[in-house]
Amino acid sequence: MACAFRYVFLSIMNKRLDLVLLIDDDEDDNFYHKRIIEKADIADHIVSLASGVEALNWLQSPEKVPSSPPDLIFLDINMPRMNGWEFLEAYQALLPAHRGKIIIMMLTTSLNPADQERAQRSPYVAGFETKPLTVALLHQILTTHFA
């Protein structure tokens, strides 16, 4: 009961997000994380893409649904061909309209301190979290970055 009350309370407190984007080559993780975000009930739309290239194309696509840029992107680091860092480099070159005011969380199993440091240096990376996403973690992110 207390738990449920807390979630409701937080939902009222926090702004509800329009769109969350998941970028991860691991489809199993994408599916699972989508489920968790749905369960936390914090966003109207959740889009999951399996590679950085797909994500870059999608962000710039005029026909994308919803048309607004994502409020929150979860980006994996270890991906084939274009890894999370390489994606960030390409992302910097996008038009601001395509980037919007976005918080990017590096969602990965890598606990490498070098990665952590690098994430802290990047102006686009607002936080660094470890897989898997949990409902509690999502609410914490909302309070920190969107309240």
Place this chain on the structure above:
Amino acid sequence: MSLNSASFPLQASELTLSVFEQAPMGICLLDFEGRIQYANELSCLIMGHAREDLVPRLMAEVMVAEDLPLIEQKVQALFEGDASQVALEKRYVQEDGQIVWVSSHIKLFRDLTGQPQGIICMMEDVTEKVGLRQRLNEKERRYEALFQQSGDGIGIHDLEGNILEVNEKACELLEYTKEELTQMHVSQIHPPIPEVIEAGLQALEKVKQTGKACFSTQFLSKTGNLIYGKGYLTLVNLGVEQIVQVVFRDETAQRMAEDAWQQKALAYQALFDQSGDGIGLIDMQGKFLVVNQRLADIFGYTVAEFEQLSIPDTHPPTEEIIARCNAAVVETLNAGEAVFENLFLTKTGQQLQGEVRMTLTQWEGETVLQAIFKDISEQKRALAALKSQEAQYRALFEHAGDGVIIRDLNGDILSANQSICQMLGYTKDELNQMNITSLIVPREDLGQFMDLSNEILQKGEKNILEVSLRRKDGSEWVGEVYAKILKIGQTPIIQSIIRDVTERNAARKAIQESEALLRSIMEGADAWITLLDLEGRIQYANRGTPYYPKAQMKGQFIETILKLKGEMNWPDIRTSVLANQNPLSFESCFDPKVSGTYNLFSTINPVFEEGIIVGFTVIINDLTELNETKAKHQKALEINRLTTNAAQIGVFEWDLAVGDEIYWDDTVNRIFGMNPGVNVWPLQAFVDILHPEDKERIIQQIQDSVAAVRDDVASYRIIRQDDQGMRWIWEQWFFEKDDAGNALNIRGILWDQTEEKKRQDMEIRNAQLEAQNQELKAFTYIASHDLQSPLRTINNYVGLFLEDYKDQVDDQGKWYLEVVMQGARRMHHLIKDLLDYSRIGMKRQKSSVDLAQLMKALQVDLAHEITTHQARISIGDLPTIEAYQTELRLLFQNLLSNAIKFRKKDEAPVIHIKAHETEEEWVFSVKDNGIGIEEVYYEKIFQVFQRLHKREDYEGTGIGLAHCAKVANLHNGRIWVESELGKGSTFFVAIPIDA
């Protein structure tokens, strides 16, 4: 004697008096004013005054003034009733001025009613005790000073290892404050290395049992510096408590010195190998232990053959010769050195005259003989010829290589020998008619010249001069004339021996030129290079220092321009170099008084001439920029290497006008393995010894250099002419141009840099190893974190399953379960592959691997995949090579299964495996018609965990090709790929043949 006086109302009985008198302590009675009313015998003795002198004197008068305030204060306490008795130590001045320390007890004495009547003072002489105590204090202070100022770190800890006390040196060494250290445990000041901790524990145990222990250890300072040294532990009993005293000696510097010494030993080894003299070490049974290449060369053996020989094998087997050897050995043992000549025998039976300098030296802990051998056969022959000169004078006069003319003071020739006739092109008769002046090329001062010559000769002095002479055909040559006067009867005659020195002068000129070249190289050097005589006076300096212009350097003592740092001094350095005959390096500066002065590293080398030190070179390098100790050491090694090699620099000259001939010196001949003594070679001789792989490149480079008249450097390989050994050569050349800028000739230097190359290779190998270690670290990281990823998947989905389908399992539920199982399977593969990867090359042995056989076996292993995908595999001729069987099999298994895995969707895989041999390696290739790889990924695919495809498209862990790369690496080989996207890939594996 009476106790009765006006001040003392009490009367003493006779008994009391006698007891007082004989009491074993000094007793005085004083009135309230402090006047002595009675003093017993002993007290008089203690105070050092006659009784008549003391009674009735004020006590204060015989005391040391400084003690008075304290006594007054104490006595005051008595009167005020604060104390019934006071004890104090005070000083009395005796009659003779001597001071005594007295321990006194002072009390009021009262009558029967309790009324105070006076003061009683009992005293004891404690002068000796006080002195003893003072000395004790002194000792303690000195001990404290010793403890604090000791050059060694000293600490005290309890038996548990808690630090109780440390001295300043220990604080300084460990970089902690005393307060910090006394809060710490001994284990915190050692590095966490198991061996170090173990040694510390053992030493602690030993000191508990035996009271003393000594151990080698390392300390870790606050800032993480490692300090090497010895710890001396002593158990100290303090009453019931036991503590451990640790004295620590810092041996870090000593260890560095040992390292440096080892480097020096290496340098010596190089010197030994490259020496121009033959050197051998011989044990006390006369067997050769170690010989250098030169000695083996002289005797025509290989080094290995020579090291099987004993002394008698190298001599003709006559008793006399062997006896001479034995005598020399005995003399060496007695006097430490023997120099002797003897007859030697080469492998081919040829006899050699040799001079041997035998000394004692240490080799692997044994005293052995070191023999330095010089071939003096030529010298001996010349000497023998000289000895028979007397007897053969006539024959010599006629046929000797030197020309001889006998003339009178007017210059008229009296006699001439056959040689001079040949030299001048005249017959004897013709010459006998001539005056010597007509043989000399006309010069203005000829008359004067002859007069002067005669004058010198008549004084009985010898006269040696060079004269240009003219032949009968008019051509000219230079003769060196050695003239001396012979008195035959009354008429003095002059004998002139004339030698053709045209060639010698040309040779001398060549030497001067090559010296000039070396000098020009030295002038351009970064370092300061000076040449000293034996006294340390500068004979030559290549540059001026900031405080001494070059012009003023000559003749200065080296110590005036170069100041030594630290404890060293010049006489010691010189003595050391003279005694050890080894280079010595030291730190120095130009002028310690000028701030920002240079930080220099100098090396002094002995200069030998015919085995004797005739001077020194000092090479000074500016290390101002290089403050790191490590960098200094590196630099020092570099300098040592350069100086060791200095004598091994060959010089060559190529006259472009001549074109197809090249001059080089004997050092070049030695390096190239060509005949010494032959110094002009056809250009082709150089081209012939060039390594086939470098030939084209070097010829091109030289042609380009000549075309552009551009100085250049090159590094290339040669195949030595004599032993066919491969050597790396470093070469640098310069153009000499005429005024118009046209190239006249090329001059250059070259040296054998094979050893250097080998070391560079080692360094590269080390770097590779370092990289591999880094990868291993990354691997550990991944193994401990990323391996959790598939496991997490399992957890996540099992969680979902329980949440959503607790009670029922429908299709969805079954799918979740499938995912769980996939995750688990992936995890399994990952761990297996990773373990395989990390195990490559561990404790493996190379064996002979038949690759054709191996490929057959692999096809059986992969039969399932091959048939499923209808793969066609063709295999060319494959060799049998020395390799790590299991690893090589894994490599090809990975390449083969990749070739099948990354096939095109609509095309059956076609794979071709073949091998070809180059001079140095076998190159294997696995070619497929698969999907191909974009060029940007050619390198990336060989890194661990790099995948180009989603797992959903191509299964895999991203380890396979990293695995292959590691196996190739293990064989010192290479792996690479060439590919075209959509057409297929070819993977190449190169394995060195001798690896």
